[in-house]
Amino acid sequence: MIPASFDYQRASSVDEAIGLLSGAGEDAKLLAGGHSLLPLMKLRLASPSLLVDIAGIQELSYVRQSGDHLAIGSLTRHADLSRSEAALHEAPLLAHVAGQIGDPQVRHRGTIGGSIAHGDPASDLPAACLALNASFVVASPRGERNIAAADFFRGFLETELASDEVLVEIIVPTAAGAGWSFQKFNRRAQDWAIVGVAAVSNGSTRIGLVNMGPTPVRAIGVEQALGQGASVTEAAQHASDGLDPPADLNASPEYRRHLATVLVGRALEEAAQKKA
Amino acid sequence: MKVSLTVNGTARSDDVEPRLLLVQYLREVVGLTGTNIGCDTSSCGACTIHVDGESVKSCTMLAVQAEGASITTIEGLASNGDMHPMQEAFRTHHGLQCGYCTPGMVMAATSLLAENASPTEAEVREGLEGNLCRCTGYHNIVKAVLAAAES
Numbered sequence: 001m002i003p004a005s006f007d008y009q010r011a012s013s014v015d016e017a018i019g020l021l022s023g024a025g026e027d028a029k030l031l032a033g034g035h036s037l038l039p040l041m042k043l044r045l046a047s048p049s050l051l052v053d054i055a056g057i058q059e060l061s062y063v064r065q066s067g068d069h070l071a072i073g074s075l076t077r078h079a080d081l082s083r084s085e086a087a088l089h090e091a092p093l094l095a096h097v098a099g100q101i102g103d104p105q106v107r108h109r110g111t112i113g114g115s116i117a118h119g120d121p122a123s124d125l126p127a128a129c130l131a132l133n134a135s136f137v138v139a140s141p142r143g144e145r146n147i148a149a150a151d152f153f154r155g156f157l158e159t160e161l162a163s164d165e166v167l168v169e170i171i172v173p174t175a176a177g178a179g180w181s182f183q184k185f186n187r188r189a190q191d192w193a194i195v196g197v198a199a200v201s202n203g204s205t206r207i208g209l210v211n212m213g214p215t216p217v218r219a220i221g222v223e224q225a226l227g228q229g230a231s232v233t234e235a236a237q238h239a240s241d242g243l244d245p246p247a248d249l250n251a252s253p254e255y256r257r258h259l260a261t262v263l264v265g266r267a268l269e270e271a272a273q274k275k276a
Numbered sequence: 277m278k279v280s281l282t283v284n285g286t287a288r289s290d291d292v293e294p295r296l297l298l299v300q301y302l303r304e305v306v307g308l309t310g311t312n313i314g315c316d317t318s319s320c321g322a323c324t325i326h327v328d329g330e331s332v333k334s335c336t337m338l339a340v341q342a343e344g345a346s347i348t349t350i351e352g353l354a355s356n357g358d359m360h361p362m363q364e365a366f367r368t369h370h371g372l373q374c375g376y377c378t379p380g381m382v383m384a385a386t387s388l389l390a391e392n393a394s395p396t397e398a399e400v401r402e403g404l405e406g407n408l409c410r411c412t413g414y415h416n417i418v419k420a421v422l423a424a425a426e427s
Contacts, residue, residue: 001316008277008294008340031341038336039318042297051294053341079330103406104391105321105384108330109337189405190319 003041007050013057014139014166020052022141022164030054030166032075033109035102036118060113060168063087070094072170074113078125079104081112091172093180093200097128100182103190113167116152119159119215121246122192124184126153126216129170130208131180131198137169146171153215178202179275181267184210185259187250194250195259197239199267201275207267212245212260219243222264232272236265281342283308284352292339299323301339302349310350310379314408321407324380324387325349331387333406350379353386362386362424371420373411381407385421394425 011017021028028050029037040046054060060075063084070090072081081087082099101107101115101124115125116136129136129149136147141164152160161167179201184193196210197219205226207219221241225234245256280289283306290305302308302325311334314322318336325334326348353360362382365371372378381404388395388403395403400421401414409417 002297002300003295005293005295008338010343034338034341035318035336038338042316055341102318103321104388104403105324105331105333105406106318108327108332108387189402 001042003038004044004047006041006048008053009050010053010056014054014060014168017052017054017057017166018139018141018164020050021166024050024052026163028052028163030117032111032114033077034114035106035110036114036120036123054166065090065174068174070172070174072112072172074116074167074169075111076113078102078107078110078112078115082107090174090176091132093132093175093182093198094125094128094172096180097124097182097198100124100184106190112170116170117159117161117167119153119157121153121156121213121215121217122211123216124182124193124196124198124210127196127208127210128182128198129172130216130218131200131206132172132175133200133206134170134172136167137171138165139168140165144168150218153217156214158215175200175202177275179271179273181270181274183263183267183270185263195245195256195263197260197263197267199264199271201268201271205268205271207264209239209243209260212240212256213243214246217243219260219264222268226268232265232268236261236268239264277340279340279343281344282346284348290339294338294340296339297335298325298337298339298342298347299334301342302334302347305339308349308351312376312379314376314380319408320377320380321384321404322377322380324383324407326383326387329387329390331384331406348383350382353382360386361427362389362421365420365424365427366417369416369420369423371413371417373409373413377407377409377411381409381417385417385424388421389425395422397422400425 029048060073062073087095221238239260240257312322314320
C-alpha cells in the first residue's frame, strides 16, 4: 500500500518545525517515528499535503528528573523510555507501559510525543498519562503553553494541539513508592488492547482507560467511588460509568464494559500490593 | 528527493519520491529482494531490517526517513561467504518451513540478541512477538535463537 503524494521537509529544530507548520495549511502533519501516521496514510485514511519530519531533533529525546517531576522529551522512543533508569524509578508505570506497546520493532521507532499527539483511544501511553496526572508542553509562534492530560484529548484522534503547535515535553509528577498497575487485555501479544487499564494509587487513585470511548478516558466513576470509601469490588462496578465504549471486530460495547470492570478490579488489587 | 544512506556497508545516494516506503526502496531501487513484504501493515514482521543496528519494520518507514542511517538487510548478515551464526542456527535447528518469515525472523532475532545476549526462552518468545510465522514453526525458531545465543 502506497500513501498519497505529499511534500516532505526535515526540521532540525523546534523553531524550524514551527515555522514550516505555520507556513503550511491545516493538513500539514509532523512526522516523528511514523508508526501511527504512516499506517493511516498507507490506508489513505490520512493524506497530509506536507510532512515535517522532526525525528532528527536530537535535543527532544531525553528523560530526566527535575524537582518533583519527570521531564520527557517528546521524541523519546518507547524502547528508550522503557529502559530509562529515571522513568523506572520515578514513574515505573510509564516505563512499563512503554515496554508493552506493539512489539520491539515498533518500540524502536515510535515516540511518546507521537503517541500522545495522535490521541488514539486504543493507545496505551495516553491512558497512562491520564492516570499519572501528566501534562504536555507545546510550543508555537505564540510561545509555550502547558496542557493537562485531562484537558488534552478532545475527540476521536483530535487533541487540543493547534495546527502550528509542536508537543515538546511530557511532564509527569514523580510518584516513587506509589502503587500502580497496567492491565492490557488483547488476543495476540502485539495487538492493541481490547481494553486497557492504567491505575496509580498515591493517597488518592487515578485510573486511565484504553479503548473505552472515542478518546483516552479516566474512570471517574471508580475514582469517585473509591474516594467515598467503596471497596475494590464495589468501585470496579463503576468502571464504565458515563462511558461509551466502541464496537469493533474484537469486542462489543457490552463485552468492553465487562472487561473494564474485571480489569479495573485487577488493577486496583495490584496497585494496592505494589504501594510502598 | 535525494536520500543518502548506507546499505549493508555500501554508501548510496538515490533520488526517490517522499512516499516511497523503505522496503520498496530496498527491493526495487537497491535490488535486494531478501526482505519480504508480508502484511504491509506493520503486523507480521516479514520486512524486518536493521536501522542503525536495531530491528525496524521497513514497510512502516519511508525511504527518506533513512537519511544518514546505516541499514542492514538479510543479505548483509553473512560475511565472506560464511553464514551469520543466527542463519546457521536456523538451518541446524530447522527454524523454517516455507521460509517466507525467515529473513524477518533472523533480523528480529539478531537485534534481540544485540540487546539481550543471553535471553531466556520466555524472553526469546516475547522478543519475537512482532514476527508471525504462518507455518507456526515457532518452536524450532525459538530453539534456533537460543542456540545462536549460546554459540
